[in-house]
Amino acid sequence: MRRVASAAVPDACSTRPRYRHRRSERTRGVSSRSLSSDRDDLVAQCTECALPNERARADAIARALDLRRDGYARCLIVGAETGALALRIASEDAACTALCVDASAAQLARCAETLGKTLALDAGEDVLGNARGVRFLRCDDMRALKPYHGPFDGVAFNAHLADRGGEDEARDAVTRAVLLCKPGARVVISERERGVGEGTGDGGMDFASIVRGLPLARVGGAKELGEASAPMRADDDENPLVFVVPSAFEIAKPFVLEAPVVTGFGRGSKQMGVPTANLDPELCGGEAFLSSLPLGVYFGWAKLAMESSWHECVLNVGKRPTFVDGDGATIEVHVMGASDAAKLYERDFYGETMRVEVRGFIRPEMRFESLPELVTRIRADIGLARNALASGAHARPSA
Numbered sequence: 001m002r003r004v005a006s007a008a009v010p011d012a013c014s015t016r017p018r019y020r021h022r023r024s025e026r027t028r029g030v031s032s033r034s035l036s037s038d039r040d041d042l043v044a045q046c047t048e049c050a051l052p053n054e055r056a057r058a059d060a061i062a063r064a065l066d067l068r069r070d071g072y073a074r075c076l077i078v079g080a081e082t083g084a085l086a087l088r089i090a091s092e093d094a095a096c097t098a099l100c101v102d103a104s105a106a107q108l109a110r111c112a113e114t115l116g117k118t119l120a121l122d123a124g125e126d127v128l129g130n131a132r133g134v135r136f137l138r139c140d141d142m143r144a145l146k147p148y149h150g151p152f153d154g155v156a157f158n159a160h161l162a163d164r165g166g167e168d169e170a171r172d173a174v175t176r177a178v179l180l181c182k183p184g185a186r187v188v189i190s191e192r193e194r195g196v197g198e199g200t201g202d203g204g205m206d207f208a209s210i211v212r213g214l215p216l217a218r219v220g221g222a223k224e225l226g227e228a229s230a231p232m233r234a235d236d237d238e239n240p241l242v243f244v245v246p247s248a249f250e251i252a253k254p255f256v257l258e259a260p261v262v263t264g265f266g267r268g269s270k271q272m273g274v275p276t277a278n279l280d281p282e283l284c285g286g287e288a289f290l291s292s293l294p295l296g297v298y299f300g301w302a303k304l305a306m307e308s309s310w311h312e313c314v315l316n317v318g319k320r321p322t323f324v325d326g327d328g329a330t331i332e333v334h335v336m337g338a339s340d341a342a343k344l345y346e347r348d349f350y351g352e353t354m355r356v357e358v359r360g361f362i363r364p365e366m367r368f369e370s371l372p373e374l375v376t377r378i379r380a381d382i383g384l385a386r387n388a389l390a391s392g393a394h395a396r397p398s399a
């Protein structure tokens with residue numbers, strides 16, 4: 001792994017200072033964690049020259065977050081950087097509270113200094129609460145963030161994702177951010193450097209593949225990035241990428257899955273308390289069809305061929321990355337506890353044909369740290385599915 005040599009820091013910051021330092025840090029495959037101590041040195045040396053440019057970038061991010069649209073707002077800043085963004089949000093958006101997270105304690109301390117605060121992270125800084133202002137949390141990655149830190153009205157990735165070490169890590173970070181957002185929240189991605197690939201040949205990060213399949217709608221971004229075929233880059237200081245988390249999880253084209261129920265791994269009811277019926281993936285269009293779907297959690301209506309009435313259901317089309325027992329896609333349907341279904345669904349019904357009318361998407365599939373975390377999230381999915389189906393927008397199919 002290549003480390004950043006201090007000799008790589010230019011002496012003079014007068015020529016494109018904001019870009020010069022960052023470029024020396026960027027090396028494909030180097031994770032943000034391995035960069036932190038080098039980066040702390042760089043930031044310390046670059047404070048004076050970076051701040052004016054950072055203010056302009058911070059203004060653009062704050063405008064894109066549009067936090068004041070509902071009066072009071074809570075936002076998440078991922079990447080403390082120089083503190084310019086936290087300062088902008090704290091001072092100009094007085095109705096906001098922000099949680100600023102970073103892997104580097106020194107970065108956070110520097111950000112706090114910009115805000116005129118001193119940080120005692122080791123003394124257990126309070127990261128919860130509704131008081132106005134900025135709170136700080138040192139964490140190595142987004143997995144440390146819990147639902148009670150949010151829900152957020154806006155998330156800003158502040159010159160952070162291109163340092164994550166690869167597309168998978170960046171996608172995981174954005175996915176986790178989306179899960180912490182309220183419907184209608186904005187997700188803003190801003191990378192600091194234009195021409196990120198100069199000298200490294202990596203051509204910069206294309207965010208199109210990172211956000212593909214996530215429940216996010218694009219609402220803005222650099223003008224030259226507008227064409228669908230162009231790579232979606234986020235390194236225009238004035239025009240960050242802006243997405244919105246939809247308030248309803250519609251899918252463009254509802255679809256039907258119909259297949260016999262086959263045996264699964266038996267964890268659903270025994271270990272998780274969430275019984276599922278596994279549909280034979282081969283008879284649901286096979287790998288070709290399943291790979292055309294975003295893997296994740298959907299909701300809709302389900303019934304066995306022998307039944308006359310439909311039941312609310314939530315289903316996972318995915319590869320169960322939390323477990324290590326195979327990576328083929330499966331379709332697991334949890335039929336929600338309608339009282340008339342309870343008796344029928346208590347027994348095994350392998351071989352019976354189940355039909356599922358899929359109406360909406362809830363979230364992408366993810367790897368959870370533990371079984372209880374997965375079960376907690378599935379319970380939240382069930383709640384979201386119930387609300388969506390009760391809204392009347394997804395009428396029960398006729399028998």
Ligand SMILES: Cc1cc2nc3c(=O)[nH]c(=O)nc-3n(C[C@H](O)[C@H](O)[C@H](O)COP(=O)(O)O)c2cc1C
Nearest residue numbers: 264265266267268297314316320321322334365366
């Ligand atoms: C609504 C729902 C959401 C799920 N989400 C995930 C997920 O995000 N990640 C994951 O690894 N597995 C997820 N699963 C799959 C579970 O891991 C799976 O149901 C469990 O392994 C039980 O499988 P079994 O009944 O075949 O043993 C989800 C299942 C359901 C029903």
